[in-house]
Amino acid sequence: MKITGFFLALVTVSALAAEESVIFVHGRSGSHCDSAGGYATDVNNYWGTAKSITTSASRYYVGYDGASDPRTWGSCRAQSKLYQVLEAKCKGTNYCTIICHSAGCYASEYFIDKSATAYNIRRIWASSSAAGGSELANAAFWTSTGMVEALKTGNARGSYNHNNMKGIGVYAIAGYEATWTGASVILPGEADGAVSYHSTCGLNTTGSFSNCLGATRFSYHYIWSGRASGTEWSSTKNGYHKVHTGDGTNSINTAAKLEYNSCRSLGLGCK
Numbered sequence: 001m002k003i004t005g006f007f008l009a010l011v012t013v014s015a016l017a018a019e020e021s022v023i024f025v026h027g028r029s030g031s032h033c034d035s036a037g038g039y040a041t042d043v044n045n046y047w048g049t050a051k052s053i054t055t056s057a058s059r060y061y062v063g064y065d066g067a068s069d070p071r072t073w074g075s076c077r078a079q080s081k082l083y084q085v086l087e088a089k090c091k092g093t094n095y096c097t098i099i100c101h102s103a104g105c106y107a108s109e110y111f112i113d114k115s116a117t118a119y120n121i122r123r124i125w126a127s128s129s130a131a132g133g134s135e136l137a138n139a140a141f142w143t144s145t146g147m148v149e150a151l152k153t154g155n156a157r158g159s160y161n162h163n164n165m166k167g168i169g170v171y172a173i174a175g176y177e178a179t180w181t182g183a184s185v186i187l188p189g190e191a192d193g194a195v196s197y198h199s200t201c202g203l204n205t206t207g208s209f210s211n212c213l214g215a216t217r218f219s220y221h222y223i224w225s226g227r228a229s230g231t232e233w234s235s236t237k238n239g240y241h242k243v244h245t246g247d248g249t250n251s252i253n254t255a256a257k258l259e260y261n262s263c264r265s266l267g268l269g270c271k
Contacts, residue, residue: 018093018094018095019057019089019094019095020056020094020096021058021060021094022057022058022060022096022097023060023062023097023098024042024051025061025098025105026062026066026104027103027105027130028066028067028147029066029067030044030065030067031064031066032044033063033064033081039088040060040061041061041063042063043061047061048248050256051257052257053257053260053261054265055271056271057271058089062078062081062107064076064078064080067145067146067147068145069146070106070107070150071107071159078104078107078111079110082108086111086117086119091117092120094120096119096120097125097271098123099260100124101127101128101256102127102194103130103147103151105124105127105129106150106156108124109165112164112165112166112168113160113162121168122269123171124168124169125171126171126172126173126202127252127253128174128175128244129170129172129195129199129200129202131162131202132153132198132200132202132203133152133154133155133156133195134151134156134187134199135153136186136194137149137150138152138153139186153199153206156199157206162204162218162219164219165218165219165220165221167220169221169222170202170220171222171223172200172223172224173256173259174223174238174239174252175200175240175242175252175255176192176197176239176240176241176242177191177192177244188206188207188208188209190209190211190237190239192252193244193245197209197212198215200212200239201221201223201238202222203216203217203218204217210237211236212237213238223238224259227259228255228261232255240252240255
């Protein structure tokens with residue numbers, strides 16, 4: 001009886017120690033690296049009000065040098081920062097959900113493919129994912145940096161196995177700008193001002209697409225349909241009339257926040 005009680009106590013302590021987390025991974029930008037080496041702070045407020053999701057989970061942030069190659073390791077580099085947070089918050093009895101934006105989705109997918117560890121990641125919410133690269137990087141539309149070089153479509157698509165998500169679902173929240181700007185002239189098909197549908201929708205080929213379902217998607221890549229009101233969801237495009245960057249009513253990250261909240265209220269697995 002004493003032994004049984006001892007093991008029951010261990011199980012109880014283990015259950016109490018389990019933590020549910022939401023981990024935010026930012027995209028191309030300046031530096032959002034926590035100089036103290038932590039992950040509890042949204043350094044320089046990249047996520048703005050978009051991080052104020054309704055959740056019972058803890059919030060953590062992968063903050064790195066947003067001008068550096070998202071595939072690299074080192075001080076304030078995306079792969080090192082992902083490793084630090086996932087090791088601490090997504091193993092053992094701990095589970096996590098990733099909300100990524102733009103190149104943060106590229107960094108996250110790359111990490112999962114290359115990692116030998118099976119992390120407890122429930123799903124990835126991919127807001128305007130740049131995992132398939134951007135023609136703006138191809139055309140030198142942006143000032144050259146390690147990040148921009150990595151975002152060239154050939155590099156983004158050829159540097160890792162996009163089908164190897166280890167069973168983790170990647171749910172696209174895609175935006176379309178629906179206006180002709182300098183960027184839109186370069187970007188094929190529907191685009192949010194920074195990435196085209198072929199990238200943000202997880203399609204396995206580049207090209208001009210007017211719908212997120214316009215081609216075959218990589219394995220474990222899905223479209224998160226518009227379940228939240230006020231998100232300007234288009235059923236003909238399977239995307240949102242939202243722009244890529246910024247924080248506010250027209251930001252794709254605001255749509256991601258509303259969809260996460262809706263997912264939770266509908267009991268669809270968001271903690």
